[in-house]
Amino acid sequence: MQWYWSEQLPSDSTPSAEKQPAPLSRGSTLRRLVGIGVVILCVAGGFLYLGGWFSPQKLTPARFVDEFERVGGIHSGFRRNHAKGVCVRGFFDSNGQGARLSKAVVFQSGRVPVIGRFSLGGGDPNATDELSIVRGLGLQFSLRDGEQWRTAMINLPVFPFKDPQAFYDNLVASQRDPNTHQPDPAKGAAFLASHPETARALAIIKSHAPSSGFDNTAYYSLNAFRFVNADGASTYVRWTLAPVPPYEAGTRASQDKNLLFDGLIASIQQHPLQWHLVMTVAQPGDPTDNATIQWPEGREQVDVGTLTLDSVESEETSPARDINFDPLVLPAGMAPSNDPLLSARSAVYSQSFTRRTGETKEPSEITPSEVRK
């Protein structure tokens, strides 16, 4: 027996002189055929098993997005969550302070272009703005040579759910009754009773009353990420976009359906909007796999630069509509932590993106003329 690359066959090799094997009996042929069939079925079954075909209870990206669609409806061409939004552009000025945490190009001193999208949570792209609805900000930093950093942040200091299953179970529990059009309070209470971490997170969230607008809101990475610097040293961080304008408590004074979006448009047309990007550095032992828990007070904070957003555009004309703000599109020097939400977010966003990109695009609530008003 010889291995590869021995090209020369022995000279006594003769063509097609196979010995005829003794014929198989009928029974033996049948047994072998059945054996082949069983092997093929096992291979095909194993393949489908990997694809979750035999585990209907398994939570998959498709089932997750199905649930979003059951709760929020299917709105052609729109994101399955955070459907209502408006797009912005600007830039990020790095002050170089982040370079000791991460070797990512975005943290070297200098400016990179940014495109983003403000949004409100929920699947209805024409929902009425409410101060209490979760506010989102997705950003894409375009680094040199085509590298990118994308992040999707929300205005909650902690996330109410520790893993994808809890998020999903809450979606199911909060489904509105077709008759009363209200979620069943008993289901909500049962969910909270079985998820004490959610109750604790909601208490933290409730202690931060929402601000008056998108522009004086802080946005949080929620999940921890692992930063790697030029020396190869790893640190776990969470980041916050801290608004330059002071906090101002929100009031629902006007009847404007697009109160928050119109406020953002008016504000950005007066002056560029700015946030400091602040990295909170974990100490050993701080949980990196549970977004419902805040890290203790006094953790080192590193202000790594300023985000400036200076123009606003309707989704209908902005390329940001077609960006999936997948939190795991990361440049070299930034990596996911062990938080199970991160991979799940990436998977579910991708599923939502694939569904909506194939659909006809309906007009956005925040139209181009609304933006010019």
Add this chain to the structure above:
Amino acid sequence: MSARTTTDRQQFTGSMRFLHWLMAAMVLAMLGIGIAMVASLGDYHSLVSIHRPLGILILILVVIRYVNRRLSSLPPFPATMSPQERFAASASEALLYTLLLVQPLVGWGMLSAARYPIVLFGSLHLFPILPHSVMLYAVLRRTHTFLAYLLFLAFVAHFGAILFHTLIVRDGMLSRMVPWRVRAG
């Protein structure tokens, strides 16, 4: 696919056999990773991170393999195969080569059309090969799934045929491709 054969060898060349088994392992792993990742939340990211560079490696290898095949002399079909079987074997082989070439290109193309960064590892990433169009992305994304199932079916047919020849016809067909040297006769 060329039907060129010579009568002076009973086995594919060492390099062809090496590429066959290397790619067999890679493609099977790829099919498993592909179907598992689209159904996975927790492992999605790590599986995708393997899927992309492995796909590009398969694309490079299938080109090398095709060129190598064109430059090599092939063993004859076993005498037990009828002309129809020979045609079916050649056609399925051509289909497999085509899918191995097209599937990674569709994957690369769909990420290009969506303007995802196509990261292989670290900061190494590929340039886009198609214009920015999310409608095109949506079509190619579906095509990628369709081709994956087609590739799996083609593999099952190929696997089933070789089992049939090895266990029932017993014409030594497998010996043409086994990694080790087999003496004729």
